[in-house]
Amino acid sequence: MHTTTLTSREIQAKIDLKTKPLGALGALEKLAFQITSVQNTLSPQLENPYIIVFAASHGIASEGVSAYPSEVTPQMVLNFIGGGAAINVFTRQHGIKLLLVDAGVDYDFGKNEKLIDAKVNFGTKSFTRQPAMTEAECTQCLEKGADLVRQVRATGCNVIGFGEMGIGNTSSASVIMSRLLNVPVSECVGKGTGLDDTQLARKIAVLSDASAYHQHIGNAPESVLATFGGFEIAMMCGAMREAARLGMLVLVDGFIASVSYLSALKMDPSIQRNAVFCHQSDEKGHRLLLQSLEAEPLLKLDMRLGEGTGCALAYPLLQSAVAFLNEMASFESAGVSQKTEN
Incomplete structure (x- = not known):
C-alpha cells in the first residue's frame, strides 16, 4: 500500500x-x-462488494401522490426476502452481497434472518402539516446507517452501493432536493411509479403546498431531512457519509439515492471524491440533480426502479476500470x- x-x-x-x-x-x-x-x-x-437496500413507509403516500398503495412497501420487502425482485437477480448475477434493512416499514415482519431490523418507527408522518419525523428519529437514522456500514466494512468490503424501497419516497426526495438546491418543487417532481398527468398535477400541488407550509425551517440538511424525509432516505444518508469516511467507494443509485447523497454532501462535502454515480434515472428531477452536482453517470438506461439496481448494473464497469x-x-x-x- x-x-x-x-x-x-x-x-x-x-x-x-x-x-x-x-x-x-x-x-x-x-x-x-x-x-x-x-x-x-x-x-x-474491489473487495467483497455489497449493496444495502433500505425500506420504509411514508405518511405522504396517504395524500394521493403515488400510483401504488403504501402496502406495496412491505409486499416488496417480502419479495426481496424471497429473492424475486430485480435487485436480487442483478446482485446474484454480479456476485454482490445484498443486505435488506427495515428502516421503518409500517408492518411487523417478526424475526427474519434475511432482514435487518433497524426500524425507527412504523413509517413517517405525512409532512403536509407536520414534520415527517422528529429530530431524534432523524439522528437515529443517521447513526443506524453509519453503524451498518461499519459492520460491512469489517468484512473487508471496500465498495458499497445503496438502494431503497418506499412508496411515496419520490415525493420526499423531490421536496428535499427542492429545498437543498433552492429550485421550485415543480422542477423536481416526476411521475414516480407511473402517475398520469392529472395525478402528477395533484402531486406537484400537494408537495408545493407542504414545502411552503414548512418554509420557516430553512435549508439546513438535518432540518430538511427530518421535515420531509423518509427513514430509508435518512438512514442511507448516514450510511453514505460513513462509507466515504472509511475510504470506501460509494455507488450512488437513482433519484432517491442521489437525494440522500445530496443531503450527505451538504453535511460533509468530502464525500464527493468517493461517489460513483451509476446511472441517470428516468425520473424528471434526477437529470437536473446530476447536472447541479456536475456528476457524470455511468449508464443511462431510462430506468426508474430504485432498489439499487443501477449500482448492480454499473458494478462490472468498475471491475473493467480496475482490470x-x-x-x-x-x-x-x-x-x-x-x-x-x-
Missing part, C-alpha cells in the same frame, strides 16, 4: 502509458483514476511504439 498520497500525475501516467491512444477508454479512464485516487494505490482492488489498469500492457512492457511527436 502506498504510504504517501499518490499525486494526480502518478495516477494519470499509469493510465496514459497503457497500450492505447490517450483518453481512448473515455469514462473508464476517469473511473480508474477515481478508484485509484480513493484507494491511494496504483494497484487498486485495465492492473492487467493491460504498457507501451514499454509490450514493446509498442508510442505516438510520434511532430
